[in-house]
Amino acid sequence: RxxxxxxxxxxxxxxxxxxxxxxxxxxxxxxxxxxxxxxxxxxxxxxxxxxxxxxxxxxxxxxxxxxxxxxxxxxxxxxxxxxxxxxxxxxxxxxxxxxxxxxxxxxxxxxxxxxxxxxxxxxxxxxxxxxxxxxxxxxxxxxxxxxxxxxxxxxxxxxxxxxxxxxxxxxxxxxxxxxxxxxxxxxxxxxxxxxxxxxxxxxxxxxxxxxxxxxxxxxxxxxxxxxxxxxxxxxxxxxxxxxxxxxxxxxxxxQGGLAGVEQANRKKAGLIYDIIDSSEGFYRGPVAAGSRSIMNVTFRLASEELEKQFIKETEQAGFVGLKGHRSVGGLRASIYNAVPYDSCKALVDFMADFQKRHG
Ligand code: PLP
Structure with a gap:
């Protein structure tokens, strides 16, 4: 999948x-x-x-x-x-x-x-x-x-x-x-x-x-x-x-009802926000800390060119849908209830590797 x-x-x-x-x-x-x-x-x-x-x-x-x-x-x-x-x-x-x-x-x-x-x-x-x-x-x-x-x-x-x-x-x-x-x-x-x-x-x-x-x-x-x-x-x-x-x-x-999915969702979102926050500015989360969504994680790179490269490489690696909405640009990982933890883990591993190569 x-x-x-x-x-x-x-x-x-x-x-x-x-x-x-x-x-x-x-x-x-x-x-x-x-x-x-x-x-x-x-x-x-x-x-x-x-x-x-x-x-x-x-x-x-x-x-x-x-x-x-x-x-x-x-x-x-x-x-x-x-x-x-x-x-x-x-x-x-x-x-x-x-x-x-x-x-x-x-x-x-x-x-x-x-x-x-x-x-x-x-x-x-x-x-x-x-x-x-x-x-x-x-x-x-x-x-x-x-x-x-x-x-x-x-x-x-x-x-x-x-x-x-x-x-x-x-x-x-x-x-x-x-x-x-x-x-x-x-x-x-x-x-x-x-x-x-x-x-x-x-x-x-x-x-x-x-x-x-x-x-x-x-x-x-x-x-x-x-x-x-x-x-x-x-x-x-x-x-x-x-x-x-x-x-x-x-x-x-x-999954244990809403408490169960909430726990899983917070873990997934935490994983992605953590790599953004610890990337020393390579990835930038534009949303104010107290308003961050655990469903749609938006982030930016230093230039639109680098964002295009990110999309291109993720698509080649089997990731789908990481392009931000056309009205705002940037990147977005939508991690609704059904997105498995493993997909988020694969994404952060990719992000770490991408930073190594382009940072
Ligand atoms: N409201 C929100 C918050 C949405 O995200 C969307 C669709 O993405 C809509 C409304 C529009 O929904 P629909 O396409 O079902 O009309």
């Missing part, structure tokens, strides 16, 4: 792929693949409900929360959130922490009034804004945060307290990477294709009260209560993706 550091779609656990392969043609004795069956049938429905309850169980079964399986990616949530929650006389408040937060704000602006509660733009988004700088207006419909900025490689270490204002988080690139208290959030969403499974399904975990009462003037498919009332089976769900999410969740349980 390749040393896969893709930012998304990203590596999946080998155990999950192997299990899916074994079940691919004949799912549990039905003589059909899971993707060939009716989503109204007992077999698929069982998988669907298993995935919902596994997800809640990994979060400690927070009371009053529901899971939705939607389509359209996290990008569709950028629009659905203000469409559903930004009502007359309210303003949508956003923490502007990086490229993805910026996309979320831009979409909300199409729907109604927005407000920037805090920003790290002046710092080129190389840190998460200081929580104490967050100002939430009285008429805020919600506060939106991006828990992990995939492109810049920053991640919240703690979340703001918002009182009565609902806290909404885009957790696309760090959901289930560590233990956290789901009760802090009123609404969490994530595209599946980094930590949860293949692309094609978008997961929402939210207080039922947030989902129950959607405006009637917006299209049926874009109302959360349509999906709540129909248990995410209003129309044909992305059934194969939901099945895969269920298998990834089972795998997370087998």
């Amino acid at each position: 390749a040393y896969n550091f893709n930012a998304g779609p990203a590596a999946l656990p080998l155990e999950v792929l192997t299990r899916a392969q074994a079940e691919f043609v004949d799912f549990r004795g039905t003589g059909m693949s899971i993707m060939e069956m009716s989503h109204r049938g007992k077999v698929y429905e069982e998988v669907h409900h298993e995935a919902e309850s596994r997800l809640l169980s990994l979060l400690g079964n927070p009371e009053g929360y529901k899971v939705l399986f939607l389509q359209g990616g996290a990008s569709t949530q950028f629009a659905m959130i203000p469409m559903n929650f930004l009502t007359e006389g309210k303003t949508a408040s956003y923490v502007l922490s990086g490229s993805w937060a910026d996309k979320a704000v831009k979409e909300a602006k199409l729907i109604g009034e927005t407000h920037i509660a805090a920003s790290s733009e002046a710092d080129k988004f190389m840190s998460i804004p200081d929580l104490s700088s967050i100002e939430i207006p009285d008429n805020a419909a919600y506060l939106h945060v991006t828990s992990n900025e995939t492109i810049e490689g920053t991640q919240y270490q703690q979340y703001p307290k918002t009182g009565n204002v609902p806290l909404i988080a885009d957790m696309s690139s760090d959901i289930l990477c560590r233990e956290f208290d789901a009760n802090q959030f009123d609404f969490i969403y994530a595209g599946a294709q980094k930590n949860l499974g293949p692309s094609g399904v978008t997961v929402v975990i939210a207080r039922e009260s947030m989902l129950a009462d959607s405006p009637k003037h917006i299209p049926t498919m874009l109302r959360y209560n349509t999906h709540l009332k129909n248990d995410s089976l209003y129309n044909t769900p992305p059934s194969f993706s939901v099945y895969m999410v269920n298998e990834v969740l089972r795998w997370i349980e087998e």
Whole structure:
């Protein structure tokens, strides 16, 4: 297998792929693949409900929360959130922490009034804004945060307290990477294709009260209560993706749940940040120390030329996906839950050798 550091779609656990392969043609004795069956049938429905309850169980079964399986990616949530929650006389408040937060704000602006509660733009988004700088207006419909900025490689270490204002988080690139208290959030969403499974399904975990009462003037498919009332089976769900999410969740349980994956993730991230920090400036981590992501490790070399050489050599050595996002350049190792420790170890060994040859 390749040393896969893709930012998304990203590596999946080998155990999950192997299990899916074994079940691919004949799912549990039905003589059909899971993707060939009716989503109204007992077999698929069982998988669907298993995935919902596994997800809640990994979060400690927070009371009053529901899971939705939607389509359209996290990008569709950028629009659905203000469409559903930004009502007359309210303003949508956003923490502007990086490229993805910026996309979320831009979409909300199409729907109604927005407000920037805090920003790290002046710092080129190389840190998460200081929580104490967050100002939430009285008429805020919600506060939106991006828990992990995939492109810049920053991640919240703690979340703001918002009182009565609902806290909404885009957790696309760090959901289930560590233990956290789901009760802090009123609404969490994530595209599946980094930590949860293949692309094609978008997961929402939210207080039922947030989902129950959607405006009637917006299209049926874009109302959360349509999906709540129909248990995410209003129309044909992305059934194969939901099945895969269920298998990834089972795998997370087998790793010791969120505590288990967190421990592994910290060890992996520590390995890479350590070689950056001990390289005497050969590798440079541009992100502020207190904002470093354990999912997307971004780093730079002395010149773009040397970065190109690094990419070329890593590709020859069997590494995939280490090029930084085209909007920021540099290098990025995305080390989601499914990226094995051995891949990270191989990367740091390569980095040490590269420095010897080019330092
Ligand atoms: N939000 C974050 C933090 C992301 O990393 C991404 C994709 O990389 C998105 C949103 C967009 O997700 P999607 O491609 O599912 O629309």
